[in-house]
Amino acid sequence: MARTKVIEIEPLTRVEGHGKVSIHLDDNNNVKDARLHIVEFRGFERFIKGRPFWEVPVIVQRLCGICPVSHQLAAAKAMDIIVGAKKLTPTAEKMRRLMNYGQIFQSHVLHFFHLCSPDLLFGFDADPKVRNIFGIIKKMPDLAVQGVMMRKYGQEIIKATSGKKIHGTGAVPGGINKNLSIKERDGFLKDIAKMKEWSLGALALARNYTLEHMEMIQDFAAFNSNHLSLVREDGALDLYHGNLRAIDAEGNAIFNQVDYRNYNDYIMEEVRSWSYNKFPFIKSRGQNDGWYRVGPLSRMNTVDFIDVPESRKAHEEFKALTNGKPNNMSLAYHWARMIEVVYCIEKIEQLLHDPDLQGDDLLVKGDRAEEGIGLVEAPRGTLFHHYRVNEQDQVTYCNLIVSSTNNNEAMNRAVTKVAHDHISGNPTITEGMLNHVEVAVRAYDPCLSCATHALGQMPLTGELYDAEGTLLERKSRTI
Amino acid sequence: MKKRIATVSLAGCFGCHMSLLDIDERILDLLKVAEFDRTPLKDLKKFTKRCDIGLIEGGCCNEENVHTLQEFRNNCDVLVAVGACAIMGGLPVMRNAIMNSEDPLRECLEEAYMNSPSVYNATNDIPNDPALPLILDKVYNCSEVVKIDYQVPGCPPSGDTLWETLTALIKGVPADLPYGLIKYD
Numbered sequence: 001m002a003r004t005k006v007i008e009i010e011p012l013t014r015v016e017g018h019g020k021v022s023i024h025l026d027d028n029n030n031v032k033d034a035r036l037h038i039v040e041f042r043g044f045e046r047f048i049k050g051r052p053f054w055e056v057p058v059i060v061q062r063l064c065g066i067c068p069v070s071h072q073l074a075a076a077k078a079m080d081i082i083v084g085a086k087k088l089t090p091t092a093e094k095m096r097r098l099m100n101y102g103q104i105f106q107s108h109v110l111h112f113f114h115l116c117s118p119d120l121l122f123g124f125d126a127d128p129k130v131r132n133i134f135g136i137i138k139k140m141p142d143l144a145v146q147g148v149m150m151r152k153y154g155q156e157i158i159k160a161t162s163g164k165k166i167h168g169t170g171a172v173p174g175g176i177n178k179n180l181s182i183k184e185r186d187g188f189l190k191d192i193a194k195m196k197e198w199s200l201g202a203l204a205l206a207r208n209y210t211l212e213h214m215e216m217i218q219d220f221a222a223f224n225s226n227h228l229s230l231v232r233e234d235g236a237l238d239l240y241h242g243n244l245r246a247i248d249a250e251g252n253a254i255f256n257q258v259d260y261r262n263y264n265d266y267i268m269e270e271v272r273s274w275s276y277n278k279f280p281f282i283k284s285r286g287q288n289d290g291w292y293r294v295g296p297l298s299r300m301n302t303v304d305f306i307d308v309p310e311s312r313k314a315h316e317e318f319k320a321l322t323n324g325k326p327n328n329m330s331l332a333y334h335w336a337r338m339i340e341v342v343y344c345i346e347k348i349e350q351l352l353h354d355p356d357l358q359g360d361d362l363l364v365k366g367d368r369a370e371e372g373i374g375l376v377e378a379p380r381g382t383l384f385h386h387y388r389v390n391e392q393d394q395v396t397y398c399n400l401i402v403s404s405t406n407n408n409e410a411m412n413r414a415v416t417k418v419a420h421d422h423i424s425g426n427p428t429i430t431e432g433m434l435n436h437v438e439v440a441v442r443a444y445d446p447c448l449s450c451a452t453h454a455l456g457q458m459p460l461t462g463e464l465y466d467a468e469g470t471l472l473e474r475k476s477r478t479i
Numbered sequence: 480m481k482k483r484i485a486t487v488s489l490a491g492c493f494g495c496h497m498s499l500l501d502i503d504e505r506i507l508d509l510l511k512v513a514e515f516d517r518t519p520l521k522d523l524k525k526f527t528k529r530c531d532i533g534l535i536e537g538g539c540c541n542e543e544n545v546h547t548l549q550e551f552r553n554n555c556d557v558l559v560a561v562g563a564c565a566i567m568g569g570l571p572v573m574r575n576a577i578m579n580s581e582d583p584l585r586e587c588l589e590e591a592y593m594n595s596p597s598v599y600n601a602t603n604d605i606p607n608d609p610a611l612p613l614i615l616d617k618v619y620n621c622s623e624v625v626k627i628d629y630q631v632p633g634c635p636p637s638g639d640t641l642w643e644t645l646t647a648l649i650k651g652v653p654a655d656l657p658y659g660l661i662k663y664d
């Protein structure tokens with residue numbers, strides 16, 4: 001058997017969570033395979049069984065400290081159904097929406113400024129010692145401070161709606177446990193103009209970067225795929241509630257305005273014997289062609305329009321670039337993400353002027369149900385939560401499909417393409433080349449913490465080397 | 480001399496790292512007195528020098544976590560377990576406590592890969608491959624694996640708590656944490 005050399009990029013850095021990439025090479029450094037691995041397993045679906053259902057929104061967010069609010073809200077929406085809350089009070093629904101905008105705002109800002117901007121501003125091949133947020137702080141302190149203060153603003157919104165910046169308790173089955181005080185509201189209004197200005201600045205940065213590097217971006221980790229997201233009933237972008245829409249790479253509808261409580265009729269997750277990773281796909285297209293992308297890029301592709309002015313304009317410009325067809329370039333995620341940053345801050349401003357946030361009617365209840373399904377758009381894409389609860393209030397069943405699992409196949413394709421294009425056949429493999437691979441993964445902003453609730457990694461065969469080519473020892477295990 | 484700090488997330492949710500970023504603009508002050516070695520925020524995959532302070536998020540749920548934790552112990556003068564997961568195992572440790580179960584890990588794997596109705600599993604195998612880092616029979620907290628010098632409770636400890644702890648460690652004085660900053664949730 002021909003010998004294979006395996007390069008591991010481990011741990012993946014400047015992404016959230018734990019992961020690694022392995023690249024299999026032949027003797028001439030031709031890439032035979034490249035894969036993204038997520039290296040932990042939690043078992044949440046099993047050990048949540050038997051816990052009281054009202055605990056779930058609080059517990060489940062401990063899967064992920066970057067998008068805790070998204071898990072809290074998806075679980076709370078499922079538990080709304082369990083407690084028979086058919087329609088939340090305006091105060092509860094708007095507080096939850098505000099929380100969600102704060103979450104997506106802070107997560108997108110963190111991703112763009114703290115994690116990715118060093119690649120975009122310094123270059124993929126820049127010295128790894130400075131290619132990080134500390135380097136940005138040193139070289140471009142004003143920009144870095146904007147990122148830090150924008151993230152802080154989003155975190156403060158989360159604290160005001162959820163009780164804590166990370167792992168709060170705000171959303172409860174049937175509603176919310178606090179409203180927004182006048183004092184809190186005025187604190188946010190004081191800084192809103194500056195936040196809007198900085199958000200538009202970040203959008204311009206991402207947009208200009210994309211347009212200036214179009215030649216590279218058109219090709220770098222670019223490939224056709226289906227796209228999936230929630231959309232509002234009128235086709236507008238909605239990150240908190242709506243129906244499912246899936247389109248193909250040309251923009252044709254695969255399904256549209258589907259009630260997400262029927263997700264089991266449309267989506268399946270393939271288990272491959274050689275991987276802990278599940279690979280979701282659209283049933284009607286089968287497991288080979290049915291895989292899809294989610295997240296900011298997909299949302300910009302699936303929605304018909306945005307209902308607030310600045311981000312509406314930005315979305316129209318984004319769509320015009322590909323003549324109204326879906327944009328299939330991985331690196332266009334950054335631009336799409338910054339459109340959503342502007343969208344969130346516009347929505348936050350709208351909500352802050354809404355007196356419903358100071359209402360006292362926080363909770364509703366109705367007839368108990370046994371099964372609840374909740375979906376939200378998390379920063380990284382569509383997030384599915386599904387539970388069953390018995391008469392003693394105990395959870396008896398749980399299924400989660402997290403955003404980064406939805407992007408699993410796409411991230412693997414991105415890694416493979418970049419490895420082929422940038423590493424294959426080169427006599428020496430540099431740190432910069434390997435960073436290209438990480439740049440492709442980072443575009444998806446994968447949340448590997450989330451994904452670890454039930455993910456693992458794929459097989460490696462042959463001798464194992466680290467990035468410097470040193471042979472590593474590795475014990476193997478029989479099945 | 481600036482103090483060197485290294486950070487890592489083992490079986491944690493990254494919330495403790497996010498909380499460290501919640502020191503917000505104080506990061507600028509921190510960088511005047513300290514610099515970061517290995518941390519997920521930088522692209523250094525290994526230690527470049529011996530560090531004064533190592534911050535550990537998360538406990539150990541697989542063999543790689545154990546190796547990384549030992550590496551941190553070997554390369555850091557002071558090792559701090561940050562947050563509920565590092566100190567007690569946190570959410571992941573719930574899998575140790577599945578009642579009436581002979582083999583909790585196996586039950587977790589079966590639930591994820593075989594029992595779910597949305598799963599399409601042609602061979603009905605649970606993934607198991609030499610490449611997978613061995614999952615430990617149970618989840619261990621950091622003190623069960625190496626000597627830990629300090630513990631900062633919370634899930635996560637707040638940005639303020641981490642700020643007070645770090646600045647005290649850098650100055651080499653005992654951390655003066657007011658009651659309000661010591662929280663266990």
Ligand code: SF4
Nearest residue numbers: 491492494562563564
């Ligand atoms: S202690 Fe809490 S915040 Fe920290 S890693 Fe564990 S679950 Fe996440």
